[in-house]
Amino acid sequence: MSLNQISIALLIAASSLPAFAQTKTIAERLGYPPDSKLLIIHADDLAVAHSEDAASFDVLDKHAATSASIMVPCPWLTEVAAYAKDHPDADLGLHLTLTAEWKSYRWGPVESKDRVPTLLDPSGNLWPDVEPAVRNIKPDEAEREIRAQIARAESMGIHPTHLDSHMGTLFAKPELFAVYVKVAHEYKLPFLAVRGPQAPAALLSMLSPSDIVLDSLVMADPSINSANWKNFYTTAIQNLKPGVTEIIVHLGHDDAELQAVTIDHPDYGAAWRQRDYDAVTSPEFKQALEQNHIILIHWKDLKKLLQ
Amino acid sequence: MSLNQISIALLIAASSLPAFAQTKTIAERLGYPPDSKLLIIHADDLAVAHSEDAASFDVLDKHAATSASIMVPCPWLTEVAAYAKDHPDADLGLHLTLTAEWKSYRWGPVESKDRVPTLLDPSGNLWPDVEPAVRNIKPDEAEREIRAQIARAESMGIHPTHLDSHMGTLFAKPELFAVYVKVAHEYKLPFLAVRGPQAPAALLSMLSPSDIVLDSLVMADPSINSANWKNFYTTAIQNLKPGVTEIIVHLGHDDAELQAVTIDHPDYGAAWRQRDYDAVTSPEFKQALEQNHIILIHWKDLKKLLQ
Numbered sequence: 329m330s331l332n333q334i335s336i337a338l339l340i341a342a343s344s345l346p347a348f349a350q351t352k353t354i355a356e357r358l359g360y361p362p363d364s365k366l367l368i369i370h371a372d373d374l375a376v377a378h379s380e381d382a383a384s385f386d387v388l389d390k391h392a393a394t395s396a397s398i399m400v401p402c403p404w405l406t407e408v409a410a411y412a413k414d415h416p417d418a419d420l421g422l423h424l425t426l427t428a429e430w431k432s433y434r435w436g437p438v439e440s441k442d443r444v445p446t447l448l449d450p451s452g453n454l455w456p457d458v459e460p461a462v463r464n465i466k467p468d469e470a471e472r473e474i475r476a477q478i479a480r481a482e483s484m485g486i487h488p489t490h491l492d493s494h495m496g497t498l499f500a501k502p503e504l505f506a507v508y509v510k511v512a513h514e515y516k517l518p519f520l521a522v523r524g525p526q527a528p529a530a531l532l533s534m535l536s537p538s539d540i541v542l543d544s545l546v547m548a549d550p551s552i553n554s555a556n557w558k559n560f561y562t563t564a565i566q567n568l569k570p571g572v573t574e575i576i577v578h579l580g581h582d583d584a585e586l587q588a589v590t591i592d593h594p595d596y597g598a599a600w601r602q603r604d605y606d607a608v609t610s611p612e613f614k615q616a617l618e619q620n621h622i623i624l625i626h627w628k629d630l631k632k633l634l635q
Numbered sequence: 636m637s638l639n640q641i642s643i644a645l646l647i648a649a650s651s652l653p654a655f656a657q658t659k660t661i662a663e664r665l666g667y668p669p670d671s672k673l674l675i676i677h678a679d680d681l682a683v684a685h686s687e688d689a690a691s692f693d694v695l696d697k698h699a700a701t702s703a704s705i706m707v708p709c710p711w712l713t714e715v716a717a718y719a720k721d722h723p724d725a726d727l728g729l730h731l732t733l734t735a736e737w738k739s740y741r742w743g744p745v746e747s748k749d750r751v752p753t754l755l756d757p758s759g760n761l762w763p764d765v766e767p768a769v770r771n772i773k774p775d776e777a778e779r780e781i782r783a784q785i786a787r788a789e790s791m792g793i794h795p796t797h798l799d800s801h802m803g804t805l806f807a808k809p810e811l812f813a814v815y816v817k818v819a820h821e822y823k824l825p826f827l828a829v830r831g832p833q834a835p836a837a838l839l840s841m842l843s844p845s846d847i848v849l850d851s852l853v854m855a856d857p858s859i860n861s862a863n864w865k866n867f868y869t870t871a872i873q874n875l876k877p878g879v880t881e882i883i884v885h886l887g888h889d890d891a892e893l894q895a896v897t898i899d900h901p902d903y904g905a906a907w908r909q910r911d912y913d914a915v916t917s918p919e920f921k922q923a924l925e926q927n928h929i930i931l932i933h934w935k936d937l938k939k940l941l942q
Contacts, residue, residue, distance in 0.1 A: 378740070378895040403710045406758075407739035407895065432714035433685070438759065440748035451713075452745065452787060480759060585892035588685040588714065 354540065354572050357633055358625065363570040366625045367617070368542075369608060371396035371579050372423055373494070375405045377433075379586035379598070383579040383605045385411055388418055392608045393577065394626045397423035397492050400477035401435045401454070409484040419626040421490035421517075422481055424474045424508070426497045427461050428454040433589045438476040444469040458497050467503040474498075474511055490627035492520035502530040509534045518630045520574070540630050543571030548604065550595045557603040558612055565616040572625070577604040661847060661879050664940055665932065670877040673932045674924070675849075676915060678703035678886045679730055680801070682712045684740075686893035686905070690886040690912045692718055695725055699915045700884065701933045704730035704799050707784035708742045708761070716791040726933040728797035728824075729788055731781045731815070733804045734768050735761035740896045745783040751776040765804050774810040781805075781818055797934035799827035809837040816841045825937045827881070847937050850878030855911065857902045864910040865919050872923040879932070884911040 355364035371384040371393045381404055387393045398408050398420055412420055426447060428434045434453035437444050446466045447454055455461035481488055491512050493499055498508040512519040513536065521535065522542045535541065546564045548557070564575065580586045580601030590597035607613055617624070662671040678691040678700045688711055694700045705715050705727055719727055733754060735741045741760035744751050753773045754761055762768035788795055798819050800806055805815040819826040820843065828842065829849045842848065853871045855864070871882065887893045887908030897904035914920055924931070 378892050382891070382895075403740050403742060404895075406741055410739065432717065433710050434713055435710060436743070440750075442747040442749065451791065484758065581891070583891055584689070584888070585685050585890075588689070588711075 353570075354630070354633070355570070355623075358629055360623055365568045365570055365620065365622050366572045367565075367568065367622045368395050368572070368574040368625055368627065369393040370574050370576050370627075372492075372576055373578055374398040374420070374423070375400070375402040375408045377402075377580065377586055377589050378404055378407065379583050379589075380404075380578075380580045380601065381407050381411070383581050383601065387579050387605065387608055388415070390609060391624075392613070393579070394624050395419040395421065395489070397421040397490070398481065398486065398488075399423050399425045399494055400481050401425050401428075401438050403435065405480075405484065409481075409486055412486045419489050419628050420486060421492060421627055422477060422486075422488045423492055423494045424477055424498060425494040426454060426465060426470060426473065427456065427458060427495050429456050429495065430589050431592055437473050438480050439469075439473045444473050447473055458495050458500055461497050462500045462504065465497075465504070467507050470498070470504055471507040471511065474507065478511070478515060488515075488517060489631050490518045490520070491515075499531075502534075505531050506534050509539075516631075516634055518627055518634060522574075538634060540572075540633060542574055544569065544573045545576065546573060547576040548600070554599070554603060558607045558610055561607045562612050562616040565613070565620055565622060568620060568622060572630075577608055579605045579608070581605065660877075661937070661940070662877070662930075665936055667930055672875045672877055672927065672929050673879045674872075674875065674929045675702050675879070675881040675932055675934065676700040677881050677883050677934075679799075679883055680885055681705040681727070681730070682707070682709040682715045684709075684887065684893055684896050685711055685714065686890050686896075687711075687885075687887045687908065688714050688718070690888050690908065694886055694912065694915055695722070697916060698931075699920070700886070701931050702726040702728065702796070704728040704797070705788065705793065705795075706730050706732045706801055707788050708732050708735075708745050710742065712787075712791065716788075716793055719793045726796050726935050727793060728799060728934055729784060729793075729795045730799055730801045731784060731805060732801040733761060733772060733777060733780065734763065734765060734802050736763050736802065737896050738899055744780050745787050746776075746780045751780050754780055765802050765807055768804050769807045769811065772804075772811070774814050777805070777811055778814040778818065781814065785818070785822060795822075795824060796938050797825045797827070798822075806838075809841075812838050813841050816846075823938075823941055825934055825941060829881075845941060847879075847940060849881055851876065851880045852883065853880060854883040855907070861906070861910060865914045865917055868914045869919050869923040872920070872927055872929060875927060875929060879937075884915055886912045886915070888912065 353362045355366055356362045373380050374384050374396050375398050384396055400422060436453050437447050446464050446469050449455045498504045518540050522545045548560060552560045578596055578601045580598060582598045582602035586598035660669045662673055663669045680687050681691050681703050682705050691703055707729060719725060743760050744754050753771050753776050756762045805811045825847050829852045855867060859867045885903055885908045887905060889905045889909035893905035
């Protein structure tokens, strides 16, 4: 299991922008001073479990997160579709999903299985980890599946504001990143890509001048002591630099369902997700945003820049 | 939605046995006096939700239910497979599943979707109710799917003791019942069929002389007042007649997960399943079994009679 691989994988998605960079900053293009600190507070993994949905909907309703993304192959998609219908302004993207990482609770692809055989582990579910997924998946089958995920979301009335990648699988190999960028371009959707010092030229070369690349990403990792959770986030907010940052959180309630979903995996487990919920809804978090003059934005704001 | 259709559908599965009936009663064949009251206490719907699994495992461990059956296409199958591995004596069959009846929580087939297109509703999940399932499903695709469900269970180390049908879909049309009987015969598995006064000759003619047919079935239905739940079961036990009866229960905890799974559907909902759990684990239930000299049996006992 390596949900924590996402932080490494994301860093290779893009580095400092090459010569074709926009001359105006994203802040300016959105009507803010050029050196503004813009922040997306993003809840991952909607539809994976009811506990995850309930906690995420609550945080979105409180405007304590600005955006979220949905795992279309997961069992609770219909619950999220109902929320989307009732909250047409909610900023919901698709967390394109090519893995099913939990021990007792699994899911398969949206596509017909015989059209995406390399996406399946021996049990007929999606691969349980990034490494076997990347080793086995043929890019054309990944493309077929992510197109099917977008089509299913659309058919259920979900109109995504952006795309990103569950566990970073689509960032983990140039051929998969190429599919991700190709499909995002075709749908005119912004997609998660972040500057980083180690971005391979092969990935960078796939971006177009109009693509929006985030400046930094913040996500809790297993090195953080649970007693220090809120402090991790408030410190991150204090240290934000001008540009666009996304804080990725995983929200849930530490209840029987989520404990069973995440069994034997404390990293990104039920208590972890409860800590994330407690942190983003805390007065300290809100105060840190205010004191550091953080401007909260949504993916749909970035989407407008593409039109 | 019509989980309650199961009681009607089951009644048409078989009526009083025709001339080819075994001369010895099942009780005698199992080594009991001919007029014994044999009872299977059967938990349906394993794998549908963690709450369902946890409650069912607890009741099986307490020997308050003797048997259970598993919904192979459902998300929590791996949790049940782990239980089966840890409890090789557990009496677990397959609750062959051609419907996905809940509002916010859905599942698709085990088979590749383009090999079973008539099993899918417009959202790509299994049909939400028996009526559209029976109207749309081609029998050869139903056969393909139930074979895939058996194969997946076997591949995960689940060796089923019997077969039955979720929501009675396979009892609702002769062509589907024929598939059910054909596959059960091929795997040499006993399958749920119950004598009833209205059994059509078309269904009866599909049974072979060696098939085991239960004498009666008891299942709570929406007409029962929730305050009268335990009394419904103890009265049913007092009224048991000689022969083989199955009491079907739906076990779960009335928690956030199961409330969300069964949202907007109090019949067979979370509180209902908690009431079933409370009833079968109650001292009154146990006392009724003892006072009425009920002999608890398992499907695996019946399976041995086929060999």
